[in-house]
Amino acid sequence: MLYKDSGVNIPRAEKLVKFIKKINRTSKKNIGPFAAEIEIPGIIKDYKNPVLLVSTDGIGTKIDLALQWNYLDFLGYDLVGMCVNDIATAGAKPLFFLDYYAASELRLGIAKKVLKSIVNACEEAGCILVGGETAELPGLLSRDRFDVAGFVVGIQEKERIPSPERVKIGDILIGFPSSGLHSNGYSLVRKIVNKLNLSPEMKIDNATLKEVLLAPTRIYSGIMSSIFQNFEIHGAAHITGGGIPGNLKRVLNQEVCAVIDKGNWKMPSIFNKLAKWGKVPEEEMYSVFNMGIGFILIVDKSSVQELEMFLKERKEEFYIIGEITKGSGNVKLI
Structure with a gap:
């Protein structure tokens, strides 16, 4: 043999x-x-x-x-x-x-x-x-x-290198768009796709369902390295499994709360479609998927204007998605 x-x-x-x-x-x-x-x-x-x-x-x-x-x-x-x-x-x-x-x-x-x-x-x-x-x-x-x-x-x-101790009341949260679902939530996605027998060639906006659901994860390392070289960053979160609440709370101390305004960024339509197709509650969606935000920075309020200019010069899309308030290490979506 x-x-x-x-x-x-x-x-x-x-x-x-x-x-x-x-x-x-x-x-x-x-x-x-x-x-x-x-x-x-x-x-x-x-x-x-x-x-x-x-x-x-x-x-x-x-x-x-x-x-x-x-x-x-x-x-x-x-x-x-x-x-x-x-x-x-x-x-x-x-x-x-x-x-x-x-x-x-x-x-x-x-x-x-x-x-x-x-x-x-x-x-x-x-x-x-x-x-x-x-x-x-x-x-x-x-x-x-x-x-x-x-x-x-x-x-x-x-x-x-940021640490939770640096995060303080009044800090601002800046969100960077994801390219889609990245690499999280696919056990749920596959169940929805297979239960409804969705075609990979189904049109979603200007692409196919296959192209949208299997879009490559955005790589943030280049722009983040540049930002960290030029600005003091209090906290940073990569939004993966657990969504915004699950990942953002990992970089907070027990004296603060991150308040996120869900209306402050343009959410890709695929997330609403998945919620509708799978009858997935909104809270569950936010705890499974990145919902259009793949990376979050926490910065001092006094740095925001200069950082905005820095990002615009580099044609980087970003959103002011929230702020840090008094709390107990929690994340609040409003």
Whole structure:
């Protein structure tokens, strides 16, 4: 009996490795035979008190919908985005990224699409893809299924990293639009889609349902790094699972309340449609989805005007979505 008889095809995996090396424009010299080599002095030379920020994440069940509709081209942006956006809450500059790709059976067509989009997303995020792992797991994963995980390391000056203690009454909350659902709430989305047998080609505004629901996660690391270099940020939240209330409260102290005005930003129509199709209560929608806001900054009121000018000069869309009042570490939606 041969290894391939058990469902593991080493030559096929080697083909994928060669493909990745060919398309990976972000890193050539860093990848060694068994481990990536990162030279520290060149990275930290511009920092007085450098801190490394590390995060890991996955895409979740958005993968299942992408497989169901054969629309896999942007999943790498979801993977990279979920990781780098987490360290962007510290204003960190992403340095390097690794991925883990596991499948019941390695299908090169699918794997190449996903890994190519990871390379492209790393380029957009400004970090290098230094390596990863590809695993065939017959019997552990269902047939034709795969999963991916990502790992990112970034760097930031210690005194620029926000903390809940900095957040104070009178601070202003600035929201940055999401590109859609990003990578959260897809177990509910899939249930709605399959229960109503919704067509992926259904028109939603100027796009198809497939394009809207599988839009790539927006990567905020570039603009956030620039903002943190120029402004003092009291708090920052990446809006993922748990929605605005669940994520924003993580960066508050127990003396304040974040009051969010739901009418202060333009919400993409897909959220109202999902609520209608699935008969999902509004409170549930806000606790599952980002509702059109993917990232929130908390800043001193005196900095708002200058920050607005900074963002407009860079053609960045943003909304003033609320303020900090007296409270008990809670978030209030009005």
